Amino acid sequence: MVLEVIGQSPPWRWLRAAAGRLLRPLRNLPGLLESDLRGNTIPVLDGVRALACLAVLVFHVNWTTYHQHLWQPLHYPLVGSLLLVGSTGVTLFFILSGFLLFLPYVGALLSEERPWPSGRRFYLRRALRIWPAYYASLFILITLWQPQYWQPAHWRELLLFITFFMDSTPETFRQINGPYWTLAIEWQFYLLLPLLALGVSLLLRRLPQHRRFPLICLTLALVIVYALLVRHWGGYYVHHPEASLPLVPRTVLNVVLFFVYGMSGKFLEDFAIGMLIAACYTYGRLIRPAGVLVRGLRRWSLALWGLGLVLFVGMAIWHLNHDVGAFAWLDGFLPFYDTLSELGFALAYGSCLTGLLFGPSLLRSIFSWRYLRWLGLVSYSLYIWHLPLITYFSVHIQPWLNGLNHWLIYGCYWLWVLVTVLPLAFLSYLLIERPFLKLGQRRLGSGGGGGQVLAPRQGQELTTSHRR
Template sequence: MGRFVRVSAAPDALPAMSAPAHPARLGWLDALRGIGAMAVVAEHLLPWFLPDLRPYWFSLGVYGILVFFLVSGYIIPASLERHGDVRAFWVGRFFRLYPLYLSVIVAMLALAWWVPVREAVPRDGSAVAAHATMLLDVVSVGGVADTMWTLSYEMVFYLLVTALFLVGWHGRSAALSMGFAAGAVLVGLAVPGAMLVGGWPVYVSTVVFVAGLACVVSGRLRTTAGCALGLMAMVLLVVSGRVPWLGVAVLAVMFAGTAIHRWERGQGPLWPVAVTAALVGVSPLWAIASGWWWVQADVWLTTIALAAATFAGGMALRGRRVPRVLTWLGLISYSLYLVHHPLLKYFVEISGDLRQRDLPYQLLMAVPALAAVVGLSALTYRYVEKPMQDLGRRLSHRRAGGLQSQGDLGVARQNPCHHRVLGQEEGQVPDGVRDHVGQVDTAG
């Protein structure tokens, strides 16, 4: 796939209720993750196995990652506000994201003698540094696995949400969504691409990232460090991001998800979400950095409309039980997202080029390939993701049980309502859903 065609690839509060929450109440989020993950899998499987079945009137991959980003925006700030503790939030993020991420990197490097690492990955220390922070796409470094680029925007969102929470601006989701959407239009008109590239932006951002998170987690100069990280993330997004307008548009989509959550709680209006959608819809149409098939007006607008309709449909059905297969796919969605592309590469290396073969043979090969993707993803969830999530949860609970710093207690006192966010109802949420509260949705 081309340098930017890979975009088609691809981690606040629920209403207060007096009665216990129905298990399906959050199951719809897992179902959306399952739909998004399988859309991204299909985006990569179809060109290699069933090219004649690939749709071009919308982008399966962009559709999937937009669904992921909406879900992340909807639930990530809720996770932070629920804890009222940025340390617990980041401990949970680390154990949620890094174990599988590092496992995939190690596996791909170990098999590089067979399938070489893609050329977009620099052969120097900048690749190590960029992978360590996950800020790959916003420092213009290719990921070992093609789909890792979306994790950059999840990380930027986490850094921004942390900064906003620490200064008490986390409730301004609607204004933020419209601001980033307008910013996407302006950046598209003015910025042709990454203006700062090379090793030094990667190394500087890595030092700031590590030092800043150390302060945030330890509690020393927490607010200052959090604001510095948020500012760094925004600067990188615009001046060194691979496709600057796209990065800003992604943040608009994520904050739109947060704004929807606040509207659901009666904490804000819904009309800013419509404004955000309209601005994101036009953001690539006159952008300097554009021209790929997935940002043509008809394809881009149709994809956005389908993603919005999917999310709205999930919300409309959130009081009902959803099919178990979708919630299960949502449960393993992070594994699906990271594992599928490398595994498909290895499969094609064995099967050979299938694009010119007859359709029955292509179908015959696509079925075991898909089964291998789902099966391995289930295994990596069971033996890598879940144990590490459980460990992170235990560490976070130990902290909350007796080691909470005075700074954290201050935040909690200032935001007493945050403990109601997925709080008293959380015990009614099935384990599979609770595992995903605040998870990455990458999407894509």
């Protein structure tokens, strides 16, 4: 009787109503996810995005358990090279961003009929995409685990996290939450992309339409060369703080490094490779649907896919040798690793992505699997939250398991991922990301802020999902 009275009181009715409102999306979760995947998307890229995020998650589990001495990569060097190469899933994320976000711009560059994307719409959509989940997680992680950032002594570092420059100083690089630094790289690319596209358009404005594609490709190739030079020299000056350039004070050089290199580079080569794939994809679908380029890419799509896999395995072996010295015969190549490894992985992923986009339907269907696409949909939240929860397990729960077999403890890490990381990723998407994405669609429209890419074979429009 008492419980019935309490249940009918206004505060409890309000709480029940609020809980029902929060839990309502969970009751129809598959339908919501399918609805969000419908529309402006290239389906296979949702699956690719999921695999990129899962690769990073697998890396962090294996890197953590390796440092907890639960396994030793030198005992299984070939397997270990694949288990510890998942950090390069970040490279695939950057390539996807370059590809997806450049599609509207390259459509307008190649065709006079395509409208130029609105800069205002682009920046607002990007802000609504990346800010809410990031700032929510930043507030929670600082409050629960690193409250020192609320103190005045750390406000400078906090400002760098707020303004997305946490990749540019040793005090903030890979702090609070390891993956945050990559979000800084992403956001800085968002700021740069419309300006870069505008610069390319100024180069092309006097050229006839049929001559624009080669110049776009040449411009992006020069961006890749620039990125390699910055990576080489930026890495040198970051690791040699006493070095300076003639007539350039070190303080001035530090400011330049802050904006153009940071602590590990700005990864422009990755974005540029994605943009180059976007140019080929749009040119083939929009300008020359029956041309030599499209026919060649379709004919050699499986070869491109296989070449990318072979290059990826080779780069994974080189990566492991760099980290733990597994293959002595590769030691002579170590001086080139810091400059060329990122490009090598980007070329591997780019080759696979090109083969997938132009490949047979069977290959595309693997990456269009609905459950994989669901993970791609929540990959941003999964990416943000997985490492703090893995670290929590390592610090607070694993000590209670230390008497168990080391492989059993390793399995407990994956059980923890299943029962905490994945549910939290879906909750974060439903409660934080999705409302702001819907707000952006209502206020700014459902398009990507630019042109659409025509698929002449099917006579239908293929549009892009800018969920990354």
